[in-house]
Amino acid sequence: MRWPALTRTKPLGLAVIFLVSLGGCVAPQYDDQTDKLISQLQADVDTEFATLISLDHKIASLTKKAEALNQRISTLTAENSAGAASDLAAAKNGLALAEKNLADAKTKAGYDANIAFYIKVDVSLVSLQTRIDAEPNLATPRLDTAIAKLRDNLLADKGSLQAAHQLESGIIAEAQLRLMQQLIDAQLSSLLTYELQLKSGSGATGGAAK
Numbered sequence: 001m002r003w004p005a006l007t008r009t010k011p012l013g014l015a016v017i018f019l020v021s022l023g024g025c026v027a028p029q030y031d032d033q034t035d036k037l038i039s040q041l042q043a044d045v046d047t048e049f050a051t052l053i054s055l056d057h058k059i060a061s062l063t064k065k066a067e068a069l070n071q072r073i074s075t076l077t078a079e080n081s082a083g084a085a086s087d088l089a090a091a092k093n094g095l096a097l098a099e100k101n102l103a104d105a106k107t108k109a110g111y112d113a114n115i116a117f118y119i120k121v122d123v124s125l126v127s128l129q130t131r132i133d134a135e136p137n138l139a140t141p142r143l144d145t146a147i148a149k150l151r152d153n154l155l156a157d158k159g160s161l162q163a164a165h166q167l168e169s170g171i172i173a174e175a176q177l178r179l180m181q182q183l184i185d186a187q188l189s190s191l192l193t194y195e196l197q198l199k200s201g202s203g204a205t206g207g208a209a210k
Helices: 016-017 030-078 082-109 112-134 140-155 161-166 174-207
Strands: none
Touching: 030 082, 030 112, 030 174, 082 112, 112 140, 112 161, 140 161, 140 174, 161 174
């Protein structure tokens, strides 16, 4: 299946931190709470990706196991010998367990089991946006754009992680997950790098961490 393209974000211009006040806006300064919000969001997103990738591996493994057991059951049934009876019973029990574990893994990987993650991401993005907009500065417009594009890739109705999760079986393949993670991590890393640049330059520019 071909997935919609995700929104790419250009790296934030870090030189803006050295600009002086302009048009009523103050020069950007490091904010500890903003740093923590971005770091927590990245941790939550990476944990979700790791969980979904692990479940995709488990689903693939259990699917192969169930297929092998079905084949063995067919072979033993065709033999129809007294000696194969115990092996047939064991294969059927193994298949039942594999199918149960497979169903459980698919449920955990599905959208419904992960709604809480998307709600948490939504809250985190709103909190981050509110924090950044509370004290407008020269970097605010670019940060607002970066957050909007990050929201597009995580929560938008089309082309986002959430949208992909809601499609078809609700299970996203590892290849697509890694592609999404690469782009979203790059966006979050850009925001974190910006904050770290502010932190390292706060003393030189006279700004104090809040």
